[in-house]
Amino acid sequence: MVCDTFSQHDSTIHRLDPRARIIVAFAFAVLLAISTSILVPSIGVAVALGAMAAARLPLAATAKRLAGVNCFLLILLVFLPLIASGPCLFRIGPVGYSREGFLQAARISLRCNAILLTFTALLSTMETSTLGHALSHLRLPQKLVHLFLFTVRYIDVLHHESARLRRAMKVRCFRPGANARTFRTIGYLAGMLLVRAHDRSMRIMDAMKCRGFRGRFHVLTHFTATQQDVVFVLASLTVILVLAWMEIR
Amino acid sequence: MKDRLIKLHNVSFAYPFGGRVLSGVDLELNAGERVGLVGPNGGGKTTLLHLIVGLISCTEGELWAFGRPRRTEPDFAEVRASAGLLFQDPDDQLFCPTVVEDVAFGPLNLGKTADEARAIVADTLDLLGLAGYQNRITHKLSLGKKRLVSLATVLAMQPQVLLLDEPDAGLDEETEARIVNILAELPLAMIIVSHSRSFLAQITTRAVDLRNATLSPFDLGRPVAI
Incomplete structure (x- = not known):
């Protein structure tokens, strides 16, 4: 994606x-x-x-x-x-x-x-990662740079999760239409994606803590x-x- | 006593809205030991690993790591520098855009300079047969390569203990064999969670079964349903 x-x-x-x-x-x-x-x-x-x-x-x-x-x-x-x-x-x-x-x-x-x-x-x-690092070198606030880099990193993962959920709906013969059931189902999909994204963000935070993260990112690319x-x-x-x-x- | 790296004594844990997943658990990990951890899904295996590195706190009991009791967040920050945890899903572990940045993340946090970190990255990737992967984009790697890079991120911190949460999940035979060879040759103490007895039998020195919130010895040679 x-x-x-x-x-x-x-x-x-x-x-x-x-x-x-x-x-x-x-x-x-x-x-x-x-x-x-x-x-x-x-x-x-x-x-x-x-x-x-x-x-x-x-x-x-x-x-x-x-x-x-x-x-x-x-x-x-x-x-x-x-x-x-x-x-x-x-x-x-x-x-x-x-x-x-x-x-x-x-x-x-x-x-x-x-x-x-x-x-x-x-x-x-x-590369998007190069763009992020260059922005960091141009003194853009670190939080914005990392928000950008995390978005690039995880938008693909979320896209795949969304595709997986859609496939799960499809294999059970879900056909979207302009009706309350479709809206409710799309609501479930969006809600589930939000919940999964939240859970994943918690796991990533844990992974970062496990590798000694204390609030500061070190830039390796110059x-x-x-x-x-x-x-x-x-x-x-x-x-x-x-x-x-x-x-x- | 001096060889004891991790010790859990009478440790209990319960999730706020769930049942008790650990009840009076005792576990010791000594230098050179590789302990396989088996048990049913949702049985608390991942929870046990997270307790050891302080991502969650036990409700009762005592946890010793590297010769000291560990209770507070600063205590566990020290533990995490010496006990590397490999997460079940590599997409949770790999969050930097490129392989080199991800592998260097831990060493840089531990105070290494950029040059030292780069040298560690090169050595670690060489060790895992990933030389040349430095500038690859992490999210574009195959699951097998993601798993190996995840292992590299943990090994780059030069830990004394490895805590591996299903390192063989979803891998093809070739990649699994490669991981078995790598782990078998590492001179580190390990706790390895897996549902595959054959995988554990090739690496571990003993195994324990986490079932009904308690730990008991497990014979990997016997055909016992996991």
């Missing part, structure tokens, strides 16, 4: 220091999130596509990842202009298609795609920044600053 298939490839991006990639991805995402023009997110998409090409990500697999979000954005593009005010681009019967609403939806779509593509190119190209990483961060921050200047100009 935890898929980090993009991290298995090799490219210039893959070889960069994970900390450098996180800093750049975060700064770029913040700039895009607060941008109000349509030009900056458009350039952002172009830059992100460039990063994606540099990371040599498979086009089909990346498009598949973006498809879900873009389906939602399509709904936004269709409906937001219908409820927004301002001059109309065209009318469908009594309903006007607002220019301002369309621009707003386009801005959201571009921003969203640019951020997703950047994160895919820069962050999904590292990173070394090379000249290439410094050049990457400086070049990326320059692009981000130029985009920020275009935004406030």
Whole structure:
């Protein structure tokens, strides 16, 4: 269930220091999130596509990842202009298609795609465990880092537990439908998963205590920044600053 | 007396909403001894191991480990550094993303430096035939490999005693044989919980049966239903 298939490839991006990639991805995402023009997110998409090409990500697999979000954005593009005010681009019967609403939806779509593509190119190209360690080295609170690493570690186990419970229901001829019995059964499934997750967390805590855990995690992985990483961060921050200047100009 | 590593004297335990699982249990583990622990499901075998390392506290009786009576949490923190507990489910034991981090977790907690921990990891993985597994993702390993890595996490703490909770459960013949060979060659005292008499017969020096909350000697050679 935890898929980090993009991290298995090799490219210039893959070889960069994970900390450098996180800093750049975060700064770029913040700039895009607060941008109000349509030009900056458009350039952002172009830059992100460039990063994606540099990371040599498979086009089909990346498009598949973006498809879900873009389906939602399509709904936004269709409906937001219908409820927004301002001059109309065209009318469908009594309903006007607002220019301002369309621009707003386009801005959201571009921003969203640019951020997703950047994160895919820069962050999904590292193992989730590497991401956790890099975040730890960037002084993110330890509790958040370990919450993230534990989630990555156990989401798969919980997924398998859920699949086991579903199989147990299936082999006893359970067919879900829109009825009270189905809702009750799904409730049992969710409840059982919660109980099992709680029990497992207690057992893991015991396992940690047995190995001398006293509230502090020691990080074993260390990173070394090379000249290439410094050049990457400086070049990326320059692009981000130029985009920020275009935004406030 | 000086060879005695663990001693339980008249130990009783009952879960708050369950029956009594241990009643006046006496057990001794001496250096070089490998004790097999058999008994029915839910009979208290895992509870007994958890009591020894202080994950739960006995309601009555006395527990001695490594020459001292053990009652409080700091006492048991010391016990856990010398008595390695292998959990039944490797997914409970392996919680770090990679093998190297999981195996190094214990040594680092015991105050080893990162370099010392890495050296211990390499040696332990070599010993278990897992060289090259350092950077493997733990949750992607097969059950057999997870079990071996779990054993590595315990051995990396260089314990004097191993407490193994069904180390053979769910393994194929080849992996089971490998675990038997590894355990048989380790110069450590052990308490091994298992439902397989043939598995225990290959490793242990004696066996006890935990039934109806009490312990009694068990003959692994006799065809007695477990």
